[in-house]
Amino acid sequence: MLDLSPVSIPFDEPSCSDVGTTTVAIEDGTASRRARSTANARKSIFFGKDKADMLSRLAALRDELQKPVAMFELEEHWTLIVANHADLSRRSQEQQEAIWEFVTTEHRYLQVIFCLLETMNSAVNLLIETELGAKV
Incomplete structure (x- = not known):
């Protein structure tokens, strides 16, 4: 019988959460994972976890892009x-x-x-x- 219990696998990626794992469910030899949103992962790479920090960095990037x-x-x-x-x-x-x-x-x-x-x-x-x- 195939084990269908969730398995925690650590990923070497920045995370928005404090847990550093993603849950993977194995079914019939195929794997699917419930991962955090790609957008959230990208935001955490470029910005911090704090909303005020994210907004200040975003404003700085916008100002930099608007320079000639x-x-x-x-x-x-x-x-x-x-x-x-x-x-x-x-x-x-x-x-x-x-x-x-x-x-x-x-x-x-x-x-x-x-x-x-x-x-x-x-x-x-x-x-x-x-x-x-x-x-x-």
Whole structure:
């Protein structure tokens, strides 16, 4: 006869509870477990167990995400970045000009991609809102 009693198995994961185990029931060779919610496990990894601590960390993350991204800020010219640019040979200055042209072109591409991504995200969010509104 097969034993159907619950078995406690410790998991090496952060937990929202003080117990560090998850119950597993074994039936006919297949295992199913009543585990805590994945969302709760993720919350406990990134935040603490205290609600006030979670809210303060969430607010800090939100503020950090709303800061302008330094990647999209670029100096006007390469001479503002390179120290002693006047001491470089003519060939080195031409190479720097070519590199700077490449950098500025890539910078413009990244700005366009970022703009397209924001537009796509807005369209997807609008679609989700209209679909959810239609179902309610």
